[in-house]
Amino acid sequence: MSLVFMQLSDLHLGARLVNLPGEIAEHLRNSTREIVIEAFEAAKAENADLILMPGDLYDHNGIDASGQLHFIYELAASMASTPVVIAPGNHDPYSIESPYATIAAPSNVSLFTSNEFTTIRTSVCPVAGRAFRSGEYGSMIDWSSLPPAPSGPSVLMMHASVMNAGDGRHRESVMLPVTTTALEQSGYSFCSLGHYHTFQRFSRQSDGPAYAAYGGCPQGLGWDETGGRGFVIGRLREVGAELEYREASRHTWQRHPLQLPPWQGGESWLRLEQRLESIAEQLGEKDLLRLDIKGRWPATEKEGLRERINGLLSKAWHATDIDWSATAFTPPLAPRGVSPLLDEFLDTCEKHVDESSEEGIKEAWRLARYLGHRLLSGQGLPEELV
Numbered sequence: 001m002s003l004v005f006m007q008l009s010d011l012h013l014g015a016r017l018v019n020l021p022g023e024i025a026e027h028l029r030n031s032t033r034e035i036v037i038e039a040f041e042a043a044k045a046e047n048a049d050l051i052l053m054p055g056d057l058y059d060h061n062g063i064d065a066s067g068q069l070h071f072i073y074e075l076a077a078s079m080a081s082t083p084v085v086i087a088p089g090n091h092d093p094y095s096i097e098s099p100y101a102t103i104a105a106p107s108n109v110s111l112f113t114s115n116e117f118t119t120i121r122t123s124v125c126p127v128a129g130r131a132f133r134s135g136e137y138g139s140m141i142d143w144s145s146l147p148p149a150p151s152g153p154s155v156l157m158m159h160a161s162v163m164n165a166g167d168g169r170h171r172e173s174v175m176l177p178v179t180t181t182a183l184e185q186s187g188y189s190f191c192s193l194g195h196y197h198t199f200q201r202f203s204r205q206s207d208g209p210a211y212a213a214y215g216g217c218p219q220g221l222g223w224d225e226t227g228g229r230g231f232v233i234g235r236l237r238e239v240g241a242e243l244e245y246r247e248a249s250r251h252t253w254q255r256h257p258l259q260l261p262p263w264q265g266g267e268s269w270l271r272l273e274q275r276l277e278s279i280a281e282q283l284g285e286k287d288l289l290r291l292d293i294k295g296r297w298p299a300t301e302k303e304g305l306r307e308r309i310n311g312l313l314s315k316a317w318h319a320t321d322i323d324w325s326a327t328a329f330t331p332p333l334a335p336r337g338v339s340p341l342l343d344e345f346l347d348t349c350e351k352h353v354d355e356s357s358e359e360g361i362k363e364a365w366r367l368a369r370y371l372g373h374r375l376l377s378g379q380g381l382p383e384e385l386v
């Protein structure tokens, strides 16, 4: 026997998204709400026994936090008697002034309000958990308050940072650190986690049931949230849960490195075109695009390059301007035969560029060639060095 559940968190409803144009931000906020509606529909279609929402459902300093919670409560109420359990997170912390304290929840919704662990006895299974309380940054989870795990299927819920997850989480977003060992040894069947925005499951064996998981956010809201996003439909057993990740995002944030191939004339253009085409192929109609461009091409190619790249950017639903600072454009070299000394110097530099295996050494010889050419052909030092 297993219990079907849906896990959905980190919606950040009402997020201000100040780095985006207003219209794009508004559209993204609306998309997130549509995805939340879809997720609840998926839960209904799966006859879910339980809905788990481990935090950051709205942004407390975002647009209309109370209205966002009303929206969630309406959807929860549409689940009839299916229990919906919420563990507030750091962006929707519980306090006596928060919407959680001031808006009456539908009868099937339960909420953790204490930052000590308590148990909510839902009609299907016990759910232990804690709320993130306002002002909790820098504090630690009080494990001594965790009630012993009951027999039968049970859930532990919280908004926290798994420390040894091993995938290079951002240090600045660590709050309420927990270890996988603590979760694994809690005795609860499954731990439902919010905070990190990428789906991640934790299990003893890679193909075994999960003892904990982040569902991630259902719609990426920034350049550090590239790729597909979604929620989880799970089957809870006495030991662990089987998880099915449902990708749901409407807009994918696509961030691509674009290294200019070493300049060899038309061949380089061909290679660049191929790269740009492969990016264009991955680009959905409603995706956001950012290119991180690097490299060195002759200045004569600058305008053509800008034009071609702007062509790609214009195909995206939203694209950021290119940061050209990591791209250098080398002024063209004068033809050989100006002086024997210059020719010999250029030959030497080019030989070293060709023979070096390290990119840094090649780059140093290219720079030497450029500066030497300027000096030996009487042009003087380039402006940026004077």
Ligand SMILES: [Mn+2]
Binding pocket: 010, 056, 089, 091, 195, 196, 197
């Ligand atoms: Mn979050």
